[in-house]
Amino acid sequence: MTEDVSERVVELAKRRGFFFQSNGAYGGVSGFYTYGPQGATLKDNVEDAWRDRFAVAEGHMEVDAPTVMPEPVFEASGHLDGFDDMLVECPECGENHRADHLVEDDTEIEEAESVPTEEVEDLIAEHDLVCPDCGTELAGQPVEEFNLMFETNIGPGSSQPGYLRPETAQGIFVEFPRLKEYARNQLPFGVTQIGKAYRNEISPRNSIIRVRELTQAELEHFVDPEEDEPPLHRVEDVRVTLYPADEQEKEEGGYVETTVGEAVEEGILTNDWVAYYLGVAEPWYDRVGVDMDRFRFRQHLSGERAHYAADCWDAEAEIDGDWFELAGFAYRSDYDLSKHAEHSDEEFTLFKQYDEPKRVERATVDPDMSYLGPEFGGDAGDVADALERKAERDRAAFDGEDVTVETDGEEYAVPLEKTGFGVEEVTESGEHITPHVVEPSFGVDRTVYTVVAHAYREDEVDGEERSYLDLDPEVAPTTVGVFPLMDKDGMDERARDIAAELREDGHDVTYDDSGAIGRRYRRQDEVGTPFCVTVDYETLEAGTVTVRERDTTEQTRVPVEDLSETLTALRDGDRTFDEVLVAADAE
RNA sequence: GCGCCGGUGGUCUAGUGGUAGGACAUGAGCUUCCCAAGCUCAUAGCCCGGGUUCAAUUCCCGGCCGGCGCACCA
Numbered sequence: 187m188t189e190d191v192s193e194r195v196v197e198l199a200k201r202r203g204f205f206f207q208s209n210g211a212y213g214g215v216s217g218f219y220t221y222g223p224q225g226a227t228l229k230d231n232v233e234d235a236w237r238d239r240f241a242v243a244e245g246h247m248e249v250d251a252p253t254v255m256p257e258p259v260f261e262a263s264g265h266l267d268g269f270d271d272m273l274v275e276c277p278e279c280g281e282n283h284r285a286d287h288l289v290e291d292d293t294e295i296e297e298a299e300s301v302p303t304e305e306v307e308d309l310i311a312e313h314d315l316v317c318p319d320c321g322t323e324l325a326g327q328p329v330e331e332f333n334l335m336f337e338t339n340i341g342p343g344s345s346q347p348g349y350l351r352p353e354t355a356q357g358i359f360v361e362f363p364r365l366k367e368y369a370r371n372q373l374p375f376g377v378t379q380i381g382k383a384y385r386n387e388i389s390p391r392n393s394i395i396r397v398r399e400l401t402q403a404e405l406e407h408f409v410d411p412e413e414d415e416p417p418l419h420r421v422e423d424v425r426v427t428l429y430p431a432d433e434q435e436k437e438e439g440g441y442v443e444t445t446v447g448e449a450v451e452e453g454i455l456t457n458d459w460v461a462y463y464l465g466v467a468e469p470w471y472d473r474v475g476v477d478m479d480r481f482r483f484r485q486h487l488s489g490e491r492a493h494y495a496a497d498c499w500d501a502e503a504e505i506d507g508d509w510f511e512l513a514g515f516a517y518r519s520d521y522d523l524s525k526h527a528e529h530s531d532e533e534f535t536l537f538k539q540y541d542e543p544k545r546v547e548r549a550t551v552d553p554d555m556s557y558l559g560p561e562f563g564g565d566a567g568d569v570a571d572a573l574e575r576k577a578e579r580d581r582a583a584f585d586g587e588d589v590t591v592e593t594d595g596e597e598y599a600v601p602l603e604k605t606g607f608g609v610e611e612v613t614e615s616g617e618h619i620t621p622h623v624v625e626p627s628f629g630v631d632r633t634v635y636t637v638v639a640h641a642y643r644e645d646e647v648d649g650e651e652r653s654y655l656d657l658d659p660e661v662a663p664t665t666v667g668v669f670p671l672m673d674k675d676g677m678d679e680r681a682r683d684i685a686a687e688l689r690e691d692g693h694d695v696t697y698d699d700s701g702a703i704g705r706r707y708r709r710q711d712e713v714g715t716p717f718c719v720t721v722d723y724e725t726l727e728a729g730t731v732t733v734r735e736r737d738t739t740e741q742t743r744v745p746v747e748d749l750s751e752t753l754t755a756l757r758d759g760d761r762t763f764d765e766v767l768v769a770a771d772a773e
Numbered sequence: 774g775c776g777c778c779g780g781u782g783g784u785c786u787a788g789u790g791g792u793a794g795g796a797c798a799u800g801a802g803c804u805u806c807c808c809a810a811g812c813u814c815a816u817a818g819c820c821c822g823g824g825u826u827c828a829a830u831u832c833c834c835g836g837c838c839g840g841c842g843c844a845c846c847a
Contacts, residue, residue, distance in 0.1 A: 193840095201784055201798080213820065213837050265847070273774085273845085334847070352847080388774060388845050396846075511846095650809060672806060700800090704808030711808095720807065732807070739808065 192506050195639045196393050198653070202713050204228065204638060205394055217390030217398030219631075224713050227663035227694065229401070229634050232474055233380050235660060236403045236628065239470045246376030246405060247368070251357025253382055254338060257347045262529035263356050263522070265335060265349075274310065274329045285329045288315050336384045336398075350384035355625065357381070358406045359522045363532045366408075371536055373621055374414045376407040380630070394631040395510060401630035408621040409459065410538065411519070416458050421465025422447030429484040429502075430454055441482060457497045457517045459624040464515060467501055467626065471512070474633065475658045477640040480504040483515075503636045512636060513628040520620040527620065539616035546614050549577040549584070552606030568593040573605055581609070637661060641714060647739055655714030656737060659757040665694045666753055667710040671722040673699045681721040684731070684746065688719075691750045693757075711736055717753060735763040742770040 200206045203222030207214045221229055241248045260266045274285040289309050309315075311325035336350040351357060358365070358377045369375040380403045390396050424446045433439030442454060446465035455461035464483055472478050486498040501513040527534040551573045558566040572591035576583055583589055584607045588599040641655040659665060668685040670677035678699055685697040696715065698706045703720065710718050718734045724743070725731050731749060734741035744752050744766070755761035 197784070207838080210838095214839090216838070267847080334845090385846080391840090647808060652809080669807095702808080702810075703806065704810085706809095707807080708809050722807075734807080741807075 190506065191639055191642055192393070194653070195635075195642055198642075198712060199225065199393075199638065204713075205634075217387055217396070219394050219397055219399075224663040225634070228637070228657075228661060229630060231661040231663065232633055232637065233401075233403065233630060235470070235474050236630070237378070237380065239466065239473075240403070240405050240626070241376075241378040244376060244405075244466075246378050246407070247365075248378045248380070249358060249361065249365070250381065251354070251361065251379060253351055253384070254340065254348045255351055255356060255360070256340060257349065258529060259356055259360055260335065260349055262525045263359070264525065265352055265356075274324055274327050285310065288324070289313075334386055336386050352385050353383050353627070354379045354381045354402045354404045355406060355522070355627065358404070359526055359534075359623075362408075362523060362526070362534050366536055373536060373538075374407060374409040376405055378403070378405045380404075392510075394635050397631060403628040403630050405463075405624075405626045406522075407459070407624040407626075408523075409624060410619065411622040416462035418447070418450065418458055418462055418465075421462055422450075424465040424468055426464055426468050427478075427482040428454055428499075429482050431485045431487050434484070434487060455497075455499075460497055460499060460515045460517050463624065463626045464499060464501075467513065467515070471501065471503075471633075473658070474661050475637045475641055475656075476503055476512075476633070480640065482509075484509075503632075503640070505636065505639045510632065511629070512632050513626060516625045516627070518623040518625050520622050522623055523620050533618070535618040535620050537616050538619045540614070543613050543615045545611055547609055548612050549581045549607070549609050550574075551577045552608070553600070554604040554606060557604045558600070562598060565593065565596065565598070569598050569600065572598075573600065577605075577607060643737075652708060652711060654711035654736060657714030657716070659716045659759070662714045662716055663694065664696050664710065664713055664715040665717065665757050667696045667698060667706065667715050667718040669697075669703060669706050669718065669720050670699050671703060671720055675723070676726060677721050677723070680725060684719065684721060684749065688750055688753065691754070693750070693753060707734065707739070717756060719749065719753075733766070738763070740767065742767050744770065 198204070199222075202224055204225035205219050205221050208218040208220045209215050237248065240246065257266065274288070285306050289306055292313050292315055293309065307327075307329045310327070310329070315324050316322060335352050338348050338350065339345040340348040358379055365377055366375075381401065382399055383402050384399050387396060387398050390398055422445060426444065426446055426449065428442040428444065428449060429439075430442060433442065442449070444452075444454070446455070446461050449455040450458060450461050455464070468478070468481075468483075471481060480503055482502050482504075483499045484502050486500065491498050496517045496519060498514060498516040500511045501515070502509045503512050523534040526532075551570075553570040553573055555566065555570065558569055562569050569591060572593045573589065576589065576591050584602060584605065587602055589602055589605055589607075590597055590599050592598075637657070638655060641657045642653070643656050644651065644653045646652065655662075657663075666688060668681050668688065670681035672678075681699070682697060685695050688695045696710065698709065700706070707718055714736070716736050718736075720732045720734065720741075722732065725746065729746050730743040731746055732741045733744050733749070733752070740763070742763075752761070752766060756763060756766065
């Protein structure tokens with residue numbers, strides 16, 4: 187059981203309709219998976235549980251943005267730079283290097299990214315560039331471009347380029363101007379999105395762990411960095427397993443088992459917002475069935491952290507001895523919104539009112555366009571704008587007879603009296619601020635995989651081997667199997683009626699009348715169905731059915747009229763199976 | 774993307790230069806009836822393309838897919 191769980195899970199997932207590689211009829215395509223009948227429901231249930239905790243319980247709002255977005259979005263987000271990455275492999279040590287960076291480091295060229303790959307190859311040869319690791323000459327090595335975003339065309343003919351989003355987050359950032367209106371211009375507010383993202387991975391691997399089309403559940407929490415604080419007290423007692431950067435760098439570093447509150451006090455978690463969401467996430471993972479003994483939060487090493495991220499932790503899970511990322515928690519400061527503000531004409535700020543309005547002196551200009559126009563021709567407008575900027579920043583420049591401004595590399599001297607320069611006292615009631623962003627970002631597919639792998643069990647029942655999924659009823663795709671003990675004497679009809687009634691009450695029911703009863707129990711065990719109901723002769727006579735519990739295989743009798751209510755209570759955790767057993771014994 | 778190994782019913786697998794056998798699963802019937810029982814029958818397979826050959830699932834080449842290692846994972 188300790189080895190090869192992945193293999194068994196992958197096999198079971200194929201056979202029992204959880205997930206399998208897509209397009210098998212055409213040979214399959216690497217990195218694309220289809221969720222089958224069981225898997226699609228399981229995934230829905232995981233998403234619902236996420237929505238319940240990270241959107242509803244936090245009072246955040248959920249959106250659903252397009253998966254295709256136009257090029258400028260990704261120019262702003264910085265993802266397009268990734269598209270232009272160039273790699274060159276060292277023939278000696280095999281190490282891959284960013285070719286554009288090598289060229290930038292050793293030449294006058296600053297934007298090698300925009301240089302065609304053939305020219306970069308030439309540049310490497312001309313400048314005798316060598317491998318930074320082993321010093322081998324790289325001349326003659328091919329420079330490969332790599333492309334992590336799927337490109338497409340929007341509209342017919344000379345259409346505009348678009349890309350499939352590589353993360354759901356941009357769909358939220360881009361709509362910030364409208365979303366902040368919806369939030370009545372008040373911070374903090376959070377926006378969630380669950381949806382598909384696409385990455386043209388070089389090498390998809392490990393079933394649904396690394397795929398080209400994935401589902402993310404992301405939260406962008408917009409906060410005022412100076413005033414807003416997370417409700418840390420709500421999670422301060424949550425126990426977490428932390429793997430801080432300094433422990434990772436030690437020879438024999440270990441985990442820090444502590445509470446969120448203590449980790450913040452001791453300075454292990456330096457960002458309160460990140461700490462808060464770690465405290466929310468750990469119980470959530472436990473709730474959907476991730477084994478907390480194989481779960482940890484790992485801090486990013488300084489090298490793997492994006493430059494704008496103050497601190498970043500990943501949630502990680504272990505399967506077959508390998509750890510992989512389930513979610514990332516990053517404090518992204520104002521990076522994303524500032525980027526979009528630069529590239530777009532929209533405002534990505536909020537107006538924040540001061541407690542007391544301030545009286546401030548402000549330098550203003552009112553350029554005499556009847557002078558600037560004839561004097562500077564087409565540049566007059568730019569000169570006027572430059573004057574305005576200059577007045578804001580450098581009031582001293584307006585002390586002399588002429589004011590010199592620069593625009594497009596040209597200098598213009600404007601007589602002071604033509605600038606309309608003046609200083610006035612105005613009342614400012616507030617300022618525009620760019621919110622900071624706290625981003626918990628979850629991989630849904632990986633969560634589903636982990637939930638199944640961590641739920642996989644093998645045991646023996648009456649000397650027969652059995653495998654089953656110990657899924658929590660909240661996420662189990664089928665909640666109850668209904669069987670007639672035999673397919674005759676009216677038991678089948680009664681069982682069908684009961685199945686139909688349970689479905690009407692919202693239970694996910696599988697009806698099965700094939701073969702022997704034990705076989706049907708095993709079938710449900712394998713897809714993690716927590717409860718099975720069997721209709722027998724006693725049902726016809728006394729109106730009771732047996733209810734059988736998956737993990738223990740114990741069973742008890744329940745009156746048909748109480749069945750739906752009992753199953754609902756069991757599913758929702760309002761009653762345990764033991765309590766049902768005891769209640770039945772009492773009668 | 775590079776290197777090594779592999780690809781046979783739904784699943785797991787045996788085997789072969791003359792187109793394949795098992796187990797499990799699935800369906801029908803008999804029997805049994807609360808934990809994968811038995812019997813009978815049935816359905817169902819050599820990843821794709823090219824080459825060598827009288828003949829290729831088998832040998833060779835290429836592709837696709839998978840596993841492992843390296844790289845990548847913004």
